[in-house]
Amino acid sequence: MHRVFNYTPFMRKIIFSVCSMMLVGCDSLFDYHPYDTRFDGETNINKVNIARIETSCRDNDTLNVAFISDTHNNYSDLADMVSDINRRDSIDFVIHLGDLSDTGTTKEFMWTRDELSHLRPPYVALIGNHDFLGTGEEVYNAMFGDFDFSFIAGRIKFLCLNTNATEYDYIAAVPNFDFMEEHFTADSTLYDRTVVCMHARPYSDQFNNNVAKSFEYYVWHMKSTLFCINGHDHSQNADDIYGDGMIYYGVDAAYHRNYMLFTFTPYGYSYEIVSF
Numbered sequence: 689m690h691r692v693f694n695y696t697p698f699m700r701k702i703i704f705s706v707c708s709m710m711l712v713g714c715d716s717l718f719d720y721h722p723y724d725t726r727f728d729g730e731t732n733i734n735k736v737n738i739a740r741i742e743t744s745c746r747d748n749d750t751l752n753v754a755f756i757s758d759t760h761n762n763y764s765d766l767a768d769m770v771s772d773i774n775r776r777d778s779i780d781f782v783i784h785l786g787d788l789s790d791t792g793t794t795k796e797f798m799w800t801r802d803e804l805s806h807l808r809p810p811y812v813a814l815i816g817n818h819d820f821l822g823t824g825e826e827v828y829n830a831m832f833g834d835f836d837f838s839f840i841a842g843r844i845k846f847l848c849l850n851t852n853a854t855e856y857d858y859i860a861a862v863p864n865f866d867f868m869e870e871h872f873t874a875d876s877t878l879y880d881r882t883v884v885c886m887h888a889r890p891y892s893d894q895f896n897n898n899v900a901k902s903f904e905y906y907v908w909h910m911k912s913t914l915f916c917i918n919g920h921d922h923s924q925n926a927d928d929i930y931g932d933g934m935i936y937y938g939v940d941a942a943y944h945r946n947y948m949l950f951t952f953t954p955y956g957y958s959y960e961i962v963s964f
Contacts, residue, residue: 722793723822725830730801734833737810741781744810745841751952752778753841754809754962757785757887757919758941759800760818765942766803772964774808779949781809783846785919785939786816786887792824797831812839814848816887816919817894820855836867844952845879847871847910851886851918853896862896868906882910889918889936891929904930914957917948924948924961 730736745751754773759766773779784804789796797819804811815828815835829835835850853862863886871882884907888894895903907913915935922941929936937959939948950959 722791722795724794725823725826727794727798727827727831729798730805731830732833733801733831734812734837737781737812738837738839740810741812741841742839745780748780748842749954751780751842751844751950752776753950753952754779754782755785755885755917755937755939755948755950756782756942757939757947758787758816758922759784760787760790760796760816762942763799763803765945766800767806768945768964769942769947770803770806772962773947774806776949779809781841782807782811783848783885784811784813785885785917786814786852787818787919787941788813788816788828789819789821789824792819792821792827794823794827797824797827801831812837812848814885814887814919815850815852817852817855820852825855836864838871840875840879842952843879843881844914845871845875845882845911846885847882848885851888852894854894858896858898863899863903863906865899865902865906868910872909872911876911879911881912881914883914884910884916886916886918888920889916889929889938892918892920894920904932904934907934908932914952 756769773782788800813832819828838845838847849863851863856862890900890903891897907916915937917937917939919939921938923938924940925938927936940946946961946963948959949962950957
C-alpha cells in the first residue's frame with residue numbers, strides 16, 4: 689500500500705523557508721576550491737599595460753621606474769606602497785619582480801591585482817616562485833600573460849625573465865636562453881640599452897645554477913646591459929656577484945616597507961631606496 693501525503697499550505701511554506709535558507713548560504717556551501725582557476729576582472733594585464741608604457745614613454749629621454757617585489761601576504765603594506773608611489777607624479781611605470789601570491793591561490797592573485805589596480809602609473813608583473821604553487825602558474829598566465837616578456841621605454845629594453853627553475857625540477861628551459869638569444873638583435877634600432885629583470889638571481893636557491901655562468905654570458909651579450917635586478921631574497925642589495933662589473937640589484941620585500949626608484953637619463957642611471 690502506498691501512503692499519500694497531502695501537503696497543506698502551511699507545510700509548503702515551511703519547506704519553502706528551509707530551501708530558501710539553504711540557498712542563502714550557498715556561497716559558503718558551494719564556494720570555489722582555492723585552486724580553481726576561474727576568476728573575474730582584468731586579464732592579460734602585462735600586454736595591456738606594456739602598450740600604455742611604450743606609448744607614453746616612447747620619446748622620453750628621462751625615465752623614473754619603481755621596482756617592487758615580494759608583496760605576498762602583505763596586503764596592508766602593499767596598499768601603503770601603492771599610496772606612496774601614487775603621490776610621486778614623476779614615476780612613469782612600476783615593475784613588480786614576482787611573488788604576487790603566497791600559496792598560489794586564485795584569491796591571492798585577485799587581491800594583489802585589485803590592490804595594484806589602484807596604481808596611477810601602469811605596471812607589469814613577473815612571476816615568482818610562490819606564484820607557481822598549486823595552479824598559480826595557470827592563473828598568472830591568464831591574469832598577467834607570458835612568463836618571459838620584454839618592452840621598450842625611452843629607448844631602454846626591459847627584458848623580463850622567468851628564472852624559477854626549481855619549480856620545474858630543472859626539467860624546463862629556465863632561464864629560457866632561446867628567448868634571451870632572440871633579444872640579442874630583436875628591435876635593435878628601437879633601443880640603445882638593456883635592463884634585465886628577474887625574480888631569482890643566479891646562485892640563489894631557485895636559480896638553475898648549473899647554467900649560472902652561461903646566463904651571465906647571455907646577459908653581457910644583450911645590447912649595452914646597464915644592470916640586472918631581482919626580488920626573492922627579501923633584502924635590498926647591490927652586488928657584483930660574478931666579479932665582472934655587472935651589478936645585480938636586489939629589491940626588498942613589501943613587509944620591510946621600502947622599494948627602489950631608478951632614474952634613467954641618456955648619461956646613465958641613479959637610484960634611491962624609498963621607505964614608506
